[in-house]
Amino acid sequence: MEHQVMEDKYYIKTKDYLITQKTFFIVKQKNTPYLITKPKPLKKNILSYYESNEYDSHKKTATSLFDKVYHFSRDIMLVVKGRLIKKLFKKPAKVLDIGSGTGEFLLFLKKRGWDVSGYEPSKQIKTHKNDQISYIDLEKDKELEKFDLITFWHSLEHVYDLNKTLFKIKSMLSFGGYVIVACPNYKSWDAQYYRESWAAWDAPRHLRHFSKESIKEIMLRFGFKEAINRPLFLDSIYISIISQKILKSKAPIIKGVLIGLISNLLGFKTKNYSSHVYVFKKAN
Template identity: 45%
Template sequence: MKAKKKIYLTCEDYTVSNKKFNLLYNSTYEMLETFPKPLGKELASYYESENYISHTDSKNSFIDKVYQIVKKIALRNKLKLINSFKTNQKTILDIGCGTGDFLLTCKKNEWKVYGVEPNSKAKELAEKKLCLNNSVGLYAKLEDIKFEKFDVITLWHVLEHVPNLEAYLIKIKAMLKPNGVLMVAVPNFKSYDAFYYKHFWAAFDVPRHLWHFSKTAIQKLFLKQEMSVVNILPMKFDSFYVSLLSEKYKTGKSNFIKAFYVGLLSNLKALKTKEYSSLIYIIKKT
């Protein structure tokens, strides 16, 4: 992905290090890239925080409680979505499965579930929830899964974390059945809440988020792999949660009313623009 890049924004890591990172605009793909990109053990160190809630089941703070409420609603919606696709064996791979709640929901609804989670603490929590047996497989990395192809592969807010993006897409495509469905959910930096909060926008989440996508970027990236985006769905609750975090980064306070207003305004504007805070892409092989 060679293209002339200029600095779009400079953002701060508010979760772990308070270091600053540039977001470079890639005009070829209409996406942003975090620079510099930490790799390996350095990248892993940016996830070592109790504040990184997707790797914990924390319910301590007000924002934690909001996250858990939204997660329950999202789990029901995700299950309804995957059940809408006709599959033969009901096999699903959730990449970046975190503490395993989505896989547990699928397992309870007669899906044969597999998950990938590189964070050891999150993976341990997932293993306890899922009670590993023949209908469950959990792995630390994608390469550990051998000779399996899946009806459904999901990446819920995961693709933005992947260092070697193009190579990863090639691997995922190879693991999808010919008529399988890939679901990718990512933040949308062209949403109104991103525009409003700018470098305070929590969904930039540097440097854990290495890439920042637009609809054009997702379509071009998968088209290169001979895969097509067949539908795009909004994640309407994300604007509220992201705005709540963004207010805290911007002002030092949660400012619930202001965050709710910005989140609502973002969704209202997106009724016309379709640029919601986060989007789910339904992708199939061409």
């Protein structure tokens, strides 16, 4: 594996700060527009890296001050997501959320008349499935229905086989449909500031890492053309707070908010924010 990493273009060395503390490398490979995490865990082992009570997107209840801040920001983001989708669709349609987590986004849309489906591979979440949501299995289901909207809210960087997933969702998207992708941007100022301690590396759960250019390039390869690109301002603050916790800061929330705000301000000039949300439409 060391020999393989040397053959790749080395980018940064980081760790799994959440569970194992193992070392991972973020590298650039030939003919791959995005960065990848190495070594890549075996598919049969990947879900074990999510088995932690500290994994925020899988928490149903808020117990700490930070949990409450996270849940509050999540509620704000539901409104932001809803407004974006309202601009794309004049009336409720059919949506599939990949990496649906605890289902808040889908329930938000369901209350507004949408036909909602989710895909969530996590074993922890599967034991708490919501009866109001229809779940599909992208891995096993051969004949899948059509959807007007397919979303990846911070999940595209997690999917094990990117090419297979993008090929499949293209066939599942109805004529005139949209794909929404939200993901971190490793060219942001906070990524450069925190370097190996940047929380959005999240190795090895994040198997790949995108910039604005690379997400556009890989989606175009599969026939998706970018229609909208917007910053996610709250993400820089959340990521910076987690990064401060990784650094064992005495005041992670205060320092994280400060760094996150600085990153957003600098993003106005560079157009590289901590995270972006992209809307893609079938190009053919």
